Amino acid sequence: MVDSKTQDKRDDILDVAEKLFSEKGFEAISIREISKAAEINIAMVSYYFGSKEKLYEEVVNRKLISSEMIIKYIEQHETYTNKLFAIVDMFINKFFERRDFQNIIFREMAMNQRTGMAELITNRLHQNFSVIQDVIENGIKHKEFKKVDVELTVMTIIGVVKTYTTSCSIACRVLKIDDPEKVYDDKYKKRLKKHLKELLVTHLEIKL
Amino acid sequence: MVDSKTQDKRDDILDVAEKLFSEKGFEAISIREISKAAEINIAMVSYYFGSKEKLYEEVVNRKLISSEMIIKYIEQHETYTNKLFAIVDMFINKFFERRDFQNIIFREMAMNQRTGMAELITNRLHQNFSVIQDVIENGIKHKEFKKVDVELTVMTIIGVVKTYTTSCSIACRVLKIDDPEKVYDDKYKKRLKKHLKELLVTHLEIKL
DNA sequence: CAAATTTAATTAAACGTTTGTTTAATTTGC
């Protein structure tokens, strides 16, 4: 069994690494910076994780949303409309609370480096996207939604949320927000949810 | 006056650097890699551009879309609907032909490093977004569009295109495309344009 | 117009840093 105190230390390092990696990227952050921020010796990263790359893999792996989680989250809702709305809520919530992490994910997606890592992420993301796709497809089949380009509709949902959370400085300017931290206020979270749902209501011709 | 042969060499280096930076990011690419790919001596980068950072700045600067270009492109269209459609066409065209470059831009946006560079990009992007915003706002004012959340609608337009072009591997999986290069086929370009326009038509309640 | 001279382009080698990782010694907790 893993010592709980040791686990805490590991988690500390993972948290710090996640924050730094997300801010500046994998290559731009040195083990020395991570060690300093986590207040540990440089050698401890190799000691705990083996290498910088393996540390990074663990950072990514531990926070990926599982499609099972999404399915469990939406299965309690009756109509496809409500399932879809639940997905919107969930995704925006997750993106807002894990905004640091999302930066890592989508930066990794935009590159073809570290192919193993990219493949892992692609697989997991695709699973998540498939859940959304299924809901929309079933909604169409049951005449709850109008026929649309399902795949691109999925990308639209992700695209809006992703752009909002990963291009914070642009969001600030567009929304005329003075303090970058306010971008993640509840006020704007609600506004984003409202916008995305209205967009889907008209696009899918949902009758409320 | 700058020698045209020298200018060609510079452009060669800029092209190679753009490709490599876009694939793996600024920090992950060394001057030695760039030199090798461009078939020049390592010292030539410093000689031509001063430093790696200044080379990067030039890579970014020379390909940013100017808002003047957008304005000129759309002013020939009469209705706000056609202006908006022209914007959609233009953005998708630009994103498709400059997909390498877009990776750089949005990676830079997601980070807060190199603050000077980020600020430059933010300013330029914001100008471009403002043009779209103006069109939508005026369309609403002239009753051509329904009242919507204009700012988030702008982010939606950008978000879809951006997600499509900068997450190629995900686009492949979602759209069931076997060869990554096909993602940028005309077929899919048309499909994306069609989807985005239909999305806007319903969202803004445009009567065609 | 060719030779001489100056300027620009290009090169290989070396520079000092910083990188990720390892080693071997020391401290800590049980």
Next chain:
DNA sequence: GCAAATTAAACAAACGTTTAATTAAATTTG
């Protein structure tokens, strides 16, 4: 007293940049 945790120091490799020497091109001169 022993194993695990932690440390400081050292490692080779790679980094961006600079240097000083050489070649190529352009300009001036006789």
